[in-house]
Amino acid sequence: MTTITQRQWIYRQQPVGAITPEHYELVERTLDTALAEGEVLLESRWFSVDPYMRIGQSSKPTYDPDPHPLNTVQEGGVVAQILASRSPNFAPGDWVQSYTGWQTHAKAHSSTLKKLDPQAAPVTTALGVLGMPGRTAWFGLTESGKPHAGEVVVVSGAAGAVGSLVVQFAKRHGARVLGIAGGPAKCAWLKEKLGADWALDYKAFTSADALSAEIKALTGGVDVYFDNVGGMVTDAIIPIINRRARIVICGQISQYSGGLETAEMGPRLLQHMLYQRATIQGMLARDYLHRMDEMIRIVGPWVKSGDIVFEETVVEGFEQLPAALNSLFTGEHRGKLLVKA
Amino acid sequence: MTTITQRQWIYRQQPVGAITPEHYELVERTLDTALAEGEVLLESRWFSVDPYMRIGQSSKPTYDPDPHPLNTVQEGGVVAQILASRSPNFAPGDWVQSYTGWQTHAKAHSSTLKKLDPQAAPVTTALGVLGMPGRTAWFGLTESGKPHAGEVVVVSGAAGAVGSLVVQFAKRHGARVLGIAGGPAKCAWLKEKLGADWALDYKAFTSADALSAEIKALTGGVDVYFDNVGGMVTDAIIPIINRRARIVICGQISQYSGGLETAEMGPRLLQHMLYQRATIQGMLARDYLHRMDEMIRIVGPWVKSGDIVFEETVVEGFEQLPAALNSLFTGEHRGKLLVKA
Known part of the structure; x- marks a missing residue:
């Protein structure tokens, strides 16, 4: 059995005011890399932090009836690379967008992933202007x-x-x-x-x-x-x-x-x-997920030509994720705030 | 020169809380009944009191840039009868809807009036369900x-x-x-x-x-x-x-x-x-004034057949108008509140 070390940010406690260290816990696990048919093993490269994450922490019903569950990995958008694959659609090295949240590695079924073409646009745009x-x-x-x-x-x-x-x-x-x-x-x-x-x-x-x-x-x-x-x-x-x-x-x-x-x-x-x-x-x-093609048709060329500014503010280090989320509400970032693994 | 006695409720002072006697003054004037070409002389029979009248008294911009002017007759919808006419479209005794406000009599150009057919529906419906x-x-x-x-x-x-x-x-x-x-x-x-x-x-x-x-x-x-x-x-x-x-x-x-x-x-x-x-x-x-025909086509038959309840609460007496307006916000009326001259 082959294993790797996986790090995860676990959502432990509901914050009411600002996010502070007790709300998240960084844990290290050993992940068995064996894959089921159709699965891939991902290594996360870029993490999205977004204001909506704080809505999911409300104890009252929001757009979802229940809050983000405690004691699970914080959900969120990720840009990752395939490490291993049992799917015909993905090969090691491929870039994908996943919703695997705040963990350094993850197994995911290939049907939950969107393949990214690094030649078409910087892969991080999948979490920003093209996401x-x-x-x-x-x-x-x-x-x-x-x-x-x-x-x-x-x-x-x-x-x-x-x-x-x-x-x-x-x-x-x-x-x-x-x-x-x-x-x-x-x-x-x-x-x-x-x-x-x-x-x-x-x-x-x-x-x-x-x-x-x-x-x-x-x-x-x-x-x-x-x-x-x-x-x-x-x-x-x-x-x-x-x-x-x-x-x-x-x-x-x-x-x-x-x-x-x-x-x-x-x-x-x-x-x-x-x-x-x-x-x-x-x-x-x-509500517009299934209409992305309409937007890409128009905005995609602007991104490619550089006619539109899609600035990114990058925070380095997986361990910075909770602080980066908090800084959305207090910080000096411009454009899309990303955490680089 | 023929004259009649005209009574008017003059809007004197902006109310902030409830309407009390100092905000309106009842005045009596002598009205020369001579008419210009196209004019009619009206006698008001029914007065509408409506919540929007309080919006017009706000000193801040509302749907109109300026508030209802002070020291003028309170504006409002009226059902009236023609007393005299120099318009080929109206004869004495005709029922009309006007916007001549809180006064017992008024001169108005015939183009500002809507003729009412008392056989089609009770004339007061022009201030209520059909108005x-x-x-x-x-x-x-x-x-x-x-x-x-x-x-x-x-x-x-x-x-x-x-x-x-x-x-x-x-x-x-x-x-x-x-x-x-x-x-x-x-x-x-x-x-x-x-x-x-x-x-x-x-x-x-x-x-x-x-x-x-x-x-x-x-x-x-x-x-x-x-x-x-x-x-x-x-x-x-x-x-x-x-x-x-x-x-x-x-x-x-x-x-x-x-x-x-x-x-x-x-x-x-x-x-x-x-x-x-x-x-x-x-x-x-x-915004829907010019679409009344669409509504009348559907609601008119319900009114005629009695299939819809359009209750009226009637306050008797011209002198009751300010109190009636105030009672919109405090009173026990049901349906449309009207003041009968």
């Missing part, structure tokens, strides 16, 4: 946001994996785009690299009213609000939406460190929806 | 709510002019309907006369969580929420929406006595929109 974040940005914007040329699109969390793509996709629709992010460095990047017409550092505003007044002064009013953040930024925007505005609820990261358990309080603003006959639409990437 | 409230109920439900047979439709303000129609329209779509209203008498009426499957008195619940649990226990979850009220009732429903639920924001009357000026605080719940990929859509009756 879940890209799908979220593209379909959230086109199916729920429906921007028109000349309209004002505001994006919260604009420097993140999804938001940074929404900014660029909205520009390509002919919209005028305002990105909201935390800190002047992200704001400079939004304007200089991503082509945002305006960028605002929400941390520079002490109230929703002040932020609202500044957005109104810059844009005149908001037609599409692509919201990754919720909370005070959303409070600032709802009162200044234009007639028939579309608000896309893609994420509410300001609520992920406690607000999903015990709701934060905020101003009641739904009257603006009827004033402006506006729409709020929640969306999830999973 | 603005009916249009709101019909298009709000069919265009934004989009109920399917077997789905659960919850209606807040269910005993009001709009809500009582939504309950019945939703039943005709094959939905299971829960009406929420204030007090056991309204709830009994919802079940016994309007055919609601369930009715709940929100005043019997001390928290949104308790109301939420009861609605969940009765219905299993909410597919369409037709909201006239906002506030605590909406807080109860958002966490128990079903996948792809549609929330129609038709009114937010719980906010009309101050909450439009200084936002009330309530729980942040937008994460449920993405959990369930749900939609919140604001709607206004005015």
